[in-house]
Amino acid sequence: MRPEERRYEVQRYCKREGFRIGPHKAYQIARDAWRLNLRWLSDMPVDFANFLLLNPITDLQAAVDEALAALPPNPRLGLMPVANATIPKLTQ
Numbered sequence: 001m002r003p004e005e006r007r008y009e010v011q012r013y014c015k016r017e018g019f020r021i022g023p024h025k026a027y028q029i030a031r032d033a034w035r036l037n038l039r040w041l042s043d044m045p046v047d048f049a050n051f052l053l054l055n056p057i058t059d060l061q062a063a064v065d066e067a068l069a070a071l072p073p074n075p076r077l078g079l080m081p082v083a084n085a086t087i088p089k090l091t092q
Helices: 003-017 023-033 046-051 060-069
Strands: none
Touching: none
């Protein structure tokens, strides 16, 4: 099977099976949650996001306001609008 055929099969499988958080993603979230104030805005039901320990929010502006209030002046705040498909551009 050619590489592009395998990629197609992976895409078909993911579309058929639906979204699932894999062990590698769960590990990354757990690792980062120890040192970062992570919040999760998603279409995922809040109860399920809580079960996955994702700190769900339902109001983005309220979460941003809460984060800014807890930070020192001129903080750095990161928003990832499309999760792992976001490529950050860091500026000074």
